[in-house]
Amino acid sequence: MSLAGLLNQEVQIKARTGTTYTGDPEYAAAATYPARISYKPRRVFVNGVERTSTARITVAVEVFDEDLIVLPDGTERGSLQVKRTHGGGGTFHHSTIDI
Secondary structure, eight states: OOHHHHOOEEEEEEOEEEEOTTSOEEEOOOEEEEEEEEOOOEEEEETTEEEEESOEEEESSOOOTTOEEEOTTSOEEEOSEEEEEEOGGGOEEEEEEEO
């Protein structure tokens, strides 16, 4: 089974586009993508500090650390960590986001 067959849920991703004059982050309009969401607590280490992730999301698009994730219930969350996986030949395959 391919990755696309496992992505049976949806999330919205707002890409960070910059910073306002007051220092607040600016985001592009939300785009909807097929995703796999696992609501399971996990320990992740962010800059050497242990944190608890409440969900892990897998999407087939490239996501960056500063992007904002909108869950199906409308909750907007920043990521704790993002792992971008590349396949053979260095081509992008998928992103795994811990929130």
